[in-house]
Amino acid sequence: xxxxxxxxxxxxxxxxxxxxxxxxxxxxxxxxxxxxxxxxxxxxxxxxxxxxxxxxxxxxxxxxxxxxxxxxxxxxxxxxxxxxxxxxxxxxxxxxxxxxxxxxxxxxxxxxxxxxxxxxxxxxxxxxxxxxxxxxxxxxxxxxxxxxxxxxxxxxxxxxxxxxxxxxxxxxxxxxxxxxxxxxxxxxxxxxxxxxxxx
Amino acid sequence: xxxxxxxxxxxxxxxxxxxxxxxxxxxxxxxxxxxxxxxxxxxxxxxxxxxxxxxxxxxxxxxxxxxxxxxxxxxxxxxxxxxxxxxxxxxxxxxxxxxxxxxxxxxxxxxxxxxxxxxxxxxxxxxxxxxxxxxxxxxxxxxxxxxxxxxxxxxxxxxxxxxxxxxxxxxxxxxxxxxxxxxxxxxxxxxxxxxxxxxxxxxxxxxxxxxxxxxxxxxxxxxxxxxxxxxxxxxxxxxxxxxxxxxxxxxxxxxxxxxxxxxxxxxxxxxxxxxxxxxxxxxxxxxxxxxxxxxxxxxxxxxxxxxxxxxxxxxxxxxxxxxxxxxxxxxxxxxxxxxxxxxxxxxxxxxxxxxxxxxxxxxxxxxxxxxxxxxxxxxxxxxxxxxxxxxxxxxxxxxxxxxxxxxxxxxxxxxxxxxxxxxxxxxxxxxxxxxxxxxxxxxxxxxxxxxxxxxxxxxxxxxxxxxxxxxxxxxxxxx
Numbered sequence: 186x187x188x189x190x191x192x193x194x195x196x197x198x199x200x201x202x203x204x205x206x207x208x209x210x211x212x213x214x215x216x217x218x219x220x221x222x223x224x225x226x227x228x229x230x231x232x233x234x235x236x237x238x239x240x241x242x243x244x245x246x247x248x249x250x251x252x253x254x255x256x257x258x259x260x261x262x263x264x265x266x267x268x269x270x271x272x273x274x275x276x277x278x279x280x281x282x283x284x285x286x287x288x289x290x291x292x293x294x295x296x297x298x299x300x301x302x303x304x305x306x307x308x309x310x311x312x313x314x315x316x317x318x319x320x321x322x323x324x325x326x327x328x329x330x331x332x333x334x335x336x337x338x339x340x341x342x343x344x345x346x347x348x349x350x351x352x353x354x355x356x357x358x359x360x361x362x363x364x365x366x367x368x369x370x371x372x373x374x375x376x377x378x379x380x381x382x383x384x
Numbered sequence: 385x386x387x388x389x390x391x392x393x394x395x396x397x398x399x400x401x402x403x404x405x406x407x408x409x410x411x412x413x414x415x416x417x418x419x420x421x422x423x424x425x426x427x428x429x430x431x432x433x434x435x436x437x438x439x440x441x442x443x444x445x446x447x448x449x450x451x452x453x454x455x456x457x458x459x460x461x462x463x464x465x466x467x468x469x470x471x472x473x474x475x476x477x478x479x480x481x482x483x484x485x486x487x488x489x490x491x492x493x494x495x496x497x498x499x500x501x502x503x504x505x506x507x508x509x510x511x512x513x514x515x516x517x518x519x520x521x522x523x524x525x526x527x528x529x530x531x532x533x534x535x536x537x538x539x540x541x542x543x544x545x546x547x548x549x550x551x552x553x554x555x556x557x558x559x560x561x562x563x564x565x566x567x568x569x570x571x572x573x574x575x576x577x578x579x580x581x582x583x584x585x586x587x588x589x590x591x592x593x594x595x596x597x598x599x600x601x602x603x604x605x606x607x608x609x610x611x612x613x614x615x616x617x618x619x620x621x622x623x624x625x626x627x628x629x630x631x632x633x634x635x636x637x638x639x640x641x642x643x644x645x646x647x648x649x650x651x652x653x654x655x656x657x658x659x660x661x662x663x664x665x666x667x668x669x670x671x672x673x674x675x676x677x678x679x680x681x682x683x684x685x686x687x688x689x690x691x692x693x694x695x696x697x698x699x700x701x702x703x704x705x706x707x708x709x710x711x712x713x714x715x716x717x718x719x720x721x722x723x724x725x726x727x728x729x730x731x732x733x734x735x736x737x738x739x740x741x742x743x744x745x746x747x748x749x750x751x752x753x754x755x756x757x758x759x760x761x762x763x764x765x766x767x768x769x770x771x772x773x774x775x776x777x778x779x780x781x782x783x784x785x786x787x788x789x790x791x792x793x794x795x796x797x798x799x800x801x802x803x804x805x806x807x808x809x810x811x812x813x814x815x816x817x818x819x820x821x822x823x824x825x826x827x828x829x830x831x832x833x834x835x836x837x838x839x840x841x842x843x844x845x846x847x848x849x850x851x852x853x854x855x856x857x858x859x860x861x862x863x
Contacts, residue, residue, distance in 0.1 A: 216711040220704035220719065227669075227703065247664045272698060272724050280638070280673045297587045300833050303581075304840020308848045319841050326834050329804055330827035331606045352783040353790070360787060362760075371534035 188375045194375045235259055321347060390413075473728070503831045586836060593832050597825045605827035608804040608812055613789060617798030618812050620772050621746065623656050628745035629734045630660040633760065634675035635667055635751040640778060646819040647800060648665055648750045648776050649685070650809040652678065656688050661734035662696035663744070665720070665848065667709060667756060670725055672700045685817065697729040709763040713741040742769045752778035761795050774798035 200212035216223055238252035246252075266323070269275045302320060306315050327337075328344020373379035386399035392409035402412055546554070553610060596621050597603075624630070624715045632652070636644040655662065664675035676698055683690055690696055699720045702708040716738060717730040729735055737743060741764055749760045757775055765773050777785055782801035789796040803826055806819035 194409055202415075213714060216704075216714075217705055217718070219707045220711055223705070223708065224703040244603075265488075270725070271672065271700075272692075272815075274828075277673065277677055277680070280670070281677060285638045285641055285677075286671070288637065289642050292639045296590060296829075296833070297583065300590075301583060301840070303587050303837040305844050307841045308844025312846055320838065322611050323603050323834050323838060326830050329608070330830050331608075332827075332831075333604050333606050348783060349786070351531070356789045357786045359784065 186382060187380055190380070190382055191375055191377055194371075198375070233258075321351075393760050406749045416658070427467050537763045582840075589836065590829065590832060594825055594829055597828050603824070603828060605824050607823065608808055611805060612810070613799035613801070614805050614808045614812070616649070617774055617800055618654070618809060620774060620798045621651065622656070622746045624658065624660070627659050627661065629663055629738060629743075630655055631663050631665060631741065631747045632675070632745040633665050633667070633747070633749040633751070634671045634678065635749060635753070635760075636671075636674065636778070637668065637752065638674065640672055640752045641674060641677075643778055644750060644752055644776075645681065645802060646803060646822055647778070647806040648678065649682055649817045650806055650813070650815065650819065651748060651750075651774070651776055651800060652682050653688075653815065654809075654813065655746075656682065656686070656690055656695075659695070660745070661732075662690070662701055663690065664696060664727075665699040665702060665712070667705065667759070669701055670728050672698055676724075686815075692725060693727065693729075693732065696733065697735070698724040699729065706759045706763050709759055713764040713767040715739070716741060740767060742767055742771050744771055746772055746774065748774045748776060750776040752781055754781045754784035757781060761785075761788055765795055772797035774800070776800045780804065838857070 196208060197212045197215055200208040235256060238256045242256060243254040244248045265279070266273075266276050306319060324340070324344050325347055328341050328347075331341065340361060370379065375383070387396045388401070388411050389396055390404035390407060390409055390411060393404060393407040395404055395406040397405055397411055403409065404411055467584050632655075634648075651661075662679070664672065664679070666672050666675060679690055679696060682688060692698065699716075699721060702712050702719065704711065708719065721728060721730075724727045730738065741747065745765065747760075747768060749757065751757050753761075757777065760775075761773070773796055775785055775789075775798070777799065778800035782799075785796065786799070786801075788794075789799045800806060803819050803822060806817075807823050810817050810820045
């Protein structure tokens with residue numbers, strides 16, 4: 186298992202460095218296989234989800250009503266989208282008037298939760314970092330809007346500076362960390378030290 | 385000089401010693417008033433039959449002295465001869481041959497050499513009982529040297545020897561394994577009344593103020609100033625020829641479609657104005673439907689009549705994440721041979737010259753996730769060559785992706801971040817899209833959130849300080 190994984194990784198990696206046509210073809214082949222496996226994994230995941238919830242319904246486990254709703258909705262969508270097609274007016278209607286409103290409503294709840302959390306933060310943790318956090322959030326929010334005829338001198342510039350300097354610096358740090366982590370993970374897999382596939 | 389071997393330690397000692405020089409064990413039986421030498425001579429000189437009769441007689445004497453139950457036991461264990469049974473003739477005649485015919489497994493049951501040696505020793509040298517009612521008998525009772533060898537086997541515990549810490553770990557592991565199979569109903573924590581009240585107050589305030597602003601009109605907010613990235617993006621799109629293929633990735637979830645649709649619409653409008661052939665694609669399963677829905681919305685809002693196959697194609701979902709993107713960038717027609725309608729789109733005049741993603745005139749990626757944006761930048765941008773890459777991002781992903789735009793050379797050629805950039809884009813072309821319609825209400829909502837957070841933070845801080853001071857003050861301060 187490890188030999189196959191390491192060999193596949195090396196072939197794809199070397200294909201980037203050496204302009205050998207054969208390596209490029211093998212790399213493309215591996216990529217196509219990976220995509221096929223990924224798509225099959227998605228289908229298997231959906232089937233497993235349906236199976237788990239169906240078993241829950243069949244055994245009358247606690248909360249089986251929710252599982253029944255999920256199972257029926259899944260079955261309904263498979264039948265409708267399979268019969269009418271993925272971009273038929275029926276499918277678009279289901280997407281527009283069921284999925285989008287449901288997910289958007291959940292997101293809208295975040296506004297209330299986050300605002301309340303911000304308001305309570307200083308009551309729970311009254312320290313310097315909490316004050317800086319609240320102050321930065323308020324400046325960034327206020328800097329993105331301006332009432333006609335009412336302006337605070339320097340507010341927009343300070344908000345822009347917060348966004349471009351400290352936020353960008355933090356983002357660059359995160360990106361560098363992620364890149365280093367990706368390189369380290371890749372090397373561990375290529376050397377066989379890390380075997381997420383088991384074995 | 386004759387020597388006698390100690391039956392305890394095996395040391396040779398002179399015959400005249402009574403105790404072993406090495407271990408002080410007794411070498412000879414104790415001397416009693418009766419004449420034991422005469423008794424020994426009698427025993428040695430007498431024939432086996434006499435010895436047997438004598439033993440029977442003595443055993444009869446013993447039986448008289450023993451209790452009844454022991455006598456019964458002894459009578460049960462009499463030899464076959466004594467009990468009147470006759471031995472088989474062959475066995476009587478050939479005792480040696482009978483012994484030789486012992487089965488192997490029975491032979492293996494014999495005591496080992498060491499044990500036998502000690503038995504022989506006890507019978508040969510100290511086997512004769514010199515005192516008591518069994519005096520003169522050999523091998524009746526175990527000899528003295530065997531006594532120390534008989535010891536109770538050490539008790540072996542069948543329990544696993546583990547420390548308390550290991551036992552605690554085992555219990556934790558067992559509980560974790562058990563919990564996997566058990567159902568835990570959601571524990572509804574009792575929320576304090578004040579907490580629920582604050583939630584309701586916040587939600588009601590947001591809802592009422594925004595609804596009033598939408599219905600009645602409210603405060604007018606100034607449009608944001610032009611940003612360089614928006615100007616660059618509009619110039620990039622303005623510079624591409626009319627009717628060329630443009631790849632548009634609709635990579636955002638339905639939950640954020642309220643923001644992302646409004647941000648992407650002005651960009652799409654400009655592309656449609658230039659009659660670009662749009663190839664929609666997505667790396668999330670709901671993306672193709674999102675793209676279809678968005679195009680229909682733009683058609684309706686800006687009064688365009690973009691039709692599938694003629695002006696655009698929906699290529700659908702690219703599986704495989706970053707790997708899928710790389711494969712699509714290298715050979716899109718191999719990775720996605722058919723569009724969502726089941727047709728082969730690559731024969732279309734607008735797409736027939738597309739062999740890699742670099743053959744598109746422009747690539748526009750709309751996403752709310754920094755990871756998705758990074759995948760496009762890292763996997764697709766190196767293959768794009770001179771074709772520009774434009775990112776349309778939500779406000780949350782903007783700061784993470786901005787370094788790619790500000791780097792040199794640029795890895796992202798154009799940026800549109802958040803609703804404010806979208807309004808700017810609209811103003812550039814003097815249009816009124818959804819973003820501009822939202823702007824006043826959006827700004828009012830932000831202002832309201834700021835006020836609520838600020839007021840709540842000040843009140844919370846004061847209450848916290850008051851409680852702290854009250855707790856720190858001594859109890860007897862009132863007196």
